[in-house]
Amino acid sequence: MFLQVNGLCSGYGRGTVLHGVDLEVDRGEVLGLLGRNGAGKSTLVMTMLGLVPARQGSVRLDGREIVGLRADQVSRHGIAVVPQGRRIWPGLTVGEHVDVVAGRRPKAGGWSRDGVFDLFPNLARRVRQPAGLLSGGEQQMLAIARALLTDPALVLMDEPSEGLAPAVTRQIGEVIGSMAATGVGILLVEQDLRLVFATANRVAVMEKGEVAHTTDTGTFRRQPELAHTLLGVG
Amino acid sequence: MPSILASNLTSLLNGLSIGFLLFTLAVGLTLVFGMMDVLNLAHGAIYLAGAYIGWYVMGADPTWTVFLAALGVAAVVGLLAGGALSLLVQPLASRPHLDQALLTLGVALILAELLSMAFGDDVRSVSPPSALAGSVDVAGGSYPIYRLFLIGVGLALAVVVYLVVERTTVGALIRATVADRDMVSAVGVDNRKVRIAVFGAGVALATVAGVFGAPVYGARPGLDWTILILALVVVVVGGLGSIKGALVGALLIGQVETFGRSLFPEFASFVLFGALALVLIARPRGLFGAPTGVKV
Numbered sequence: 001m002f003l004q005v006n007g008l009c010s011g012y013g014r015g016t017v018l019h020g021v022d023l024e025v026d027r028g029e030v031l032g033l034l035g036r037n038g039a040g041k042s043t044l045v046m047t048m049l050g051l052v053p054a055r056q057g058s059v060r061l062d063g064r065e066i067v068g069l070r071a072d073q074v075s076r077h078g079i080a081v082v083p084q085g086r087r088i089w090p091g092l093t094v095g096e097h098v099d100v101v102a103g104r105r106p107k108a109g110g111w112s113r114d115g116v117f118d119l120f121p122n123l124a125r126r127v128r129q130p131a132g133l134l135s136g137g138e139q140q141m142l143a144i145a146r147a148l149l150t151d152p153a154l155v156l157m158d159e160p161s162e163g164l165a166p167a168v169t170r171q172i173g174e175v176i177g178s179m180a181a182t183g184v185g186i187l188l189v190e191q192d193l194r195l196v197f198a199t200a201n202r203v204a205v206m207e208k209g210e211v212a213h214t215t216d217t218g219t220f221r222r223q224p225e226l227a228h229t230l231l232g233v234g
Numbered sequence: 235m236p237s238i239l240a241s242n243l244t245s246l247l248n249g250l251s252i253g254f255l256l257f258t259l260a261v262g263l264t265l266v267f268g269m270m271d272v273l274n275l276a277h278g279a280i281y282l283a284g285a286y287i288g289w290y291v292m293g294a295d296p297t298w299t300v301f302l303a304a305l306g307v308a309a310v311v312g313l314l315a316g317g318a319l320s321l322l323v324q325p326l327a328s329r330p331h332l333d334q335a336l337l338t339l340g341v342a343l344i345l346a347e348l349l350s351m352a353f354g355d356d357v358r359s360v361s362p363p364s365a366l367a368g369s370v371d372v373a374g375g376s377y378p379i380y381r382l383f384l385i386g387v388g389l390a391l392a393v394v395v396y397l398v399v400e401r402t403t404v405g406a407l408i409r410a411t412v413a414d415r416d417m418v419s420a421v422g423v424d425n426r427k428v429r430i431a432v433f434g435a436g437v438a439l440a441t442v443a444g445v446f447g448a449p450v451y452g453a454r455p456g457l458d459w460t461i462l463i464l465a466l467v468v469v470v471v472g473g474l475g476s477i478k479g480a481l482v483g484a485l486l487i488g489q490v491e492t493f494g495r496s497l498f499p500e501f502a503s504f505v506l507f508g509a510l511a512l513v514l515i516a517r518p519r520g521l522f523g524a525p526t527g528v529k530v
Contacts, residue, residue, distance in 0.1 A: 051416050075422035083420075089413040096406040101421045150421050 002027045002185050003154055008057035008067075010047040017043040019209040020057065025154065025185040030176060032200030032217065033189045034231055039206040041189045042084055045156045048187075049081055050074040061154060080152035084159050084189075086143040090132025094123050097131060097142055101149040110151035119175070120145055137168035144175060154185040161192040173198045197221055205230045243373045245492045251381045251450065252464075253488025254388020258443040259465040260472065260480040261395055262316075262436025268412035268475025270429055271331065272323050275338040277440055278462025279345040280315065284308045284444020285453035286349055289358045292448070301363040301445075308441040316437025320430045342458065350455050362449035380449050387446060391439075392481055399477050408432060412475045464491065467506060471513045473523025482521055 001024035008021040017040045025031045035041050046052040048059055050071040059066050066074050089097065098113050117124035120141040126134060131142055140160055147155055157176070161169040169192060176199045180186055190196045196203060196217070203220040205213040213230060220226060259281060267273050291304035319341065326334045361367065362380035369376040399405040411418045411425050418425050444453075451457065468487045472479025487509070494505030513521060 049420055051420065070424070071416065071419035072422050072424045075420055081420050083417065087414050087417050089410040089417070091409050091413055092406055096403070096410075099403045100406050100410055100418075100423075146417075146421060 001025065002029075002062060003187075004058075004060045005044075005048070006058045006060075008044070008047060008059060009055045010043060010052050011055070012043075012052070016055075017209050018047060021206070021209070021211055023187075023204055023211050023214070025187055027153070027185055028180050028183045029202070030180050030186045030188055030200045032196035032203045033187060033206060034191075034193075034196065034203060034227075035206035036231060040209040041206055042158055043209075044206070045081065045083070045158050045187070045189060048074075048156060049079065075150055078151070078153035080147035080150045080155050082140075082143045082147050082155060082157040082160055084162065086136075086139045088131040088134075088139050088142050088146070091130060093128050093130055094134070094142060095127040097146055098127075098149065101146055111148045113149075116145040116148055119148075119178075136163050137165065137171070140164060140168070140172060141175075144172070148179070152184060154187070155179065156187045156189075158189045159191060160188075161190060161195050169195055170198075193227065241375070241496070244375055244377060245496045246489070247372070247377060247381060247385065249489040249492035250485070251384040251388065251488075252491055253485040254385060254392060255443055255447050256464055256468050256488055257388065257392055257481050257484035258439050258446075259461065260468040260484050261477065262433075262439050263465055264469045264472065264475055264477070264480045265399075265408065265412070265432050266320075266436050267469070269408065269415065269425075269432055270320075270323070270327065272326075272334045272338065273331065273466075274319070274433075274436075275335055275462065276319065276342040276345060277437075277465060278458035278460070279342040279349070280312065280437055280440045281444045281447070281461045282349060282453060282458040283315075283345060284312065284441030285360075285448040285451070285457065286353050286358070286444075287311065287441065288445035288448035289353070289360045289453045292360055292363075292445075295361060296363045298363050298365060304445045305442055308445045309438045312438030312441030313434040315441070316434035317430050319437060320433030324426070324429075342462070346455065346458050353453070355455050357452050357454040359452045360448040384446060384450065395439075396477060396481070464506075467510050469520075471510060471520055473517075473520030476520070476522035479520055479522030 003025040005021055005023045009016065009018050011017040021040070021044055023031065023033075033041055033044075043052060047054050050066070050069050050073070054067045057067065061077055061079060064077065066077055066079070069077070092100070098116065102113050122138055123141055123145060126138065131139060134142065144160070160172050164172070173195050176186060176188065180199075188196065188200060200217045202214060202216050204211050207230065213226070259277060263274060263277050287308045288304050291307055292300050296304075319338075322341070323334055323337060326337060366380045366383050369378050370382070399408060407418070407423065407428060411428055415425055464487060468480060468483040471487060472481070472483030487506070490506055490509045491502070494502040498505055517523070
């Protein structure tokens with residue numbers, strides 16, 4: 001598998017949040033990651049990025065170990081994030097977001113300024129606007145654009161539908177589909193089952209800091225009682 | 235009446251020259267705090283080191299060349315000291331603010347002691363470059379040319395800093411780091427380099443301000459704390475991490491300080507901290523502090 005996470009443990013202070021997470025994502029695959037609040041989904045994302053230190057276990061991307069690297073090194077190895085709450089830089093304009101990321105590395109066939117503006121024409125029209133004044137949907141597009149500009153091989157998306165209108169969520173679903181079609185692997189953390197069912201090849205469910213269940217999306221959909229017991233929904 | 239006008243104008247101009255000097259100092263403090271969460275309490279001592287560099291290099295009757303040489307020496311010393319200081323605080327990056335404050339406070343005390351050992355406890359006064367000595371008539375009163383020069387330099391410096399931070403890609407990177415440094419790392423930027431550079435530039439601004447300020451405020455033990463407290467008040471009034479805030483706060487505190495001293499000489503400190511309290515009651519995060527986190 002392209003991404004292999006084995007026995008990953010981490011936490012904050014004295015508390016342990018991840019108790020040995022195992023999961024895999026292939027190239028061009030979308031893995032939907034579900035779980036109740038507090039199951040450790042966001043901590044998993046932050047640990048894989050190197051922003052929360054891993055205490056044990058391994059994360060291999062294309063065979064290379066990335067546990068122990070700094071976040072900027074992880075990014076250069078090809079992992080990008082669309083974080084929970086979007087975390088765009090509110091005082092910077094849309095154009096400055098692009099410049100800060102894209103102005104930094106020589107491009108050879110990767111994502112460019114024009115490329116992301118073709119993908120998100122709304123952003124192209126607001127180049128000079130401070131990102132803090134964009135709508136929630138536009139901020140999410142900007143967060144995705146920022147991730148794409150690092151030319152990732154794997155994108156970690158943490159609740160991209162949070163607080164967005166259904167039409168915008170559908171648009172994000174389309175973008176996820178087209179990213180995966182170019183061979184990018186995607187770990188999609190989501191509460192919105194419709195978005196997961198529309199995009200994910202497989203579904204994993206986290207419980208108490210571990211992956212409790214993994215199956216393909218079709219099987220998961222045919223077992224609503226599973227969603228009920230694991231997630232408390234449905 | 236004209237004499238009241240003249241004395242008020244003098245206070246206004248003095249306030250402007252202190253204000254721009256404070257802005258030069260506050261820029262380094264506020265950006266370093268915004269980017270690294272480090273409140274550099276050695277900033278006042280670093281200013282004083284700059285003032286002593288000015289005194290030592292410029293001598294009794296400085297020419298332009300000597301003055302520029304003093305500025306150059308101060309800038310180089312500041313860049314190196316700032317880079318070293320940023321490496322010193324790096325290991326404490328994840329520790330609480332108080333630990334970092336203790337470290338920079340220790341640096342401040344050691345530096346102040348070293349300066350006092352090297353230059354003694356006397357007040358060292360510095361002459362301005364001879365071309366800028368003397369006074370001119372301003373609205374019926376006479377006013378030192380050097381202070382007018384200081385206002386001009388401060389204004390130019392404020393414009394340059396503002397343009398670099400607000401209008402360039404490097405500035406955007408600095409503002410992004412202030413707003414959310416983890417996301418800057420997550421797009422592949424090794425922000426340790428950015429931190430060293432900003433820390434170095436901030437400290438260099440403080441040593442350079444020391445040279446510029448020396449002909450007006452001299453160099454003496456204790457000046458470091460006076461300057462540090464004023465700069466801290468500016469940063470808190472303006473909002474931590476904000477360049478605009480540092481500028482507005484510095485100009486405001488410059489006026490409060492000089493008018494406070496000329497109108498209520500016995501209560502000058504109360505006026506200063508009264509102004510601070512008023513701003514914090516109305517806007518707890520300072521004039522330009524962002525509601526969540528800090529931003530420029």
